[in-house]
Amino acid sequence: MQFSPEESATLLSILRWRRDVRHFRTDPVDEATLERLRATMDCAPSVGNARPWRVIRVDDLTLRERVRANFRRCNAEAAKLYTGEKHAEYLALKLAGLEVAPVQLAVFNVGNPDAGHGLGRQTLPETLRQSTAMAIHTLWLAARAENLGLGMVSILEPHDIEALLGVPAGWEFAAYLCLGHPEFMDDTPLLHRTGWQENSETEWQQR
Structure with a gap:
């Protein structure tokens, strides 16, 4: 299939407007949209076609509160890494949308799945994790194309969540992914906009 310049431009726009969203509205996401998003993960590249990602939709309010408690504890520990002005800047950052995001997904990677029969991962077993990361990115872009926002919460203790x-x-x-309707659209990363860390250009070196 050949894609038009207009379609290529649309993809570039989706990539530029994909942001790590932490500010959500409380409106629910309809099930038909969620099913479309679930299906997009099937399009993600996967080493040996092993498809090592597993997804749990976390709807239970008690479980969600325990995830938030884990975040608060881990975030307090992370804040100790910084002192002075940087400590104050860190505390001012909004680093998760756990309070209001209507859809919350926990994604896991299977370390040695039977699927794929080991193809392509003998010398680089980390390709399983890379495959799961690409499935997450595929979902991220698809969510943006649905005019939804997605944010990834990395300040959690993995074994506690397991x-x-x-x-x-x-x-x-x-x-751990938060998904929903964003409060606002922005094509600039939050950490860039707040001055924590500006975007840098990717450099391609030649040998």
């Missing part, structure tokens, strides 16, 4: 959700042995916590 225990909290009672996942099988061999499931490794990869990401």
Whole structure:
């Protein structure tokens, strides 16, 4: 299939406007949209077609509160890394949308799945984690194309989340995702806009 210049431009626009969203409205996301988003993960590249990602939709309010408690604890520890002005800047950052995001997904990676029969991962076993990361990115872009926002919460203790959700042995916590309608649209990363860390250009070196 050949894509038009207009379609290429649309993809570039989606990429530029994909942001790590932390500010959500409380409006629910309809189930038809969620099903479309679920199906997009099937399009993600995967080493050996192993499809190592597993997703749990966390709807239970008690579980959500325990995730928030884990975040608060881990965030307080992370804040100790900074002193002075940087400490104050860190505390001012909004680093999660856990309070109001209507859809919350915990994503896990299976470390040695039967699927794929080991193809392509003998010398680079981390390609399983890379495959799961690409599935998350595929979902992220698809959500943006649906005019939704997605944010990844990385300030969580992995083993605590695995225990909290009672996942099988061999499931490794990869990401906790908040999904919903963003309060506002922005094509500039929040950390860039707040002055924490500006975007830098990717450099391609030649040999």
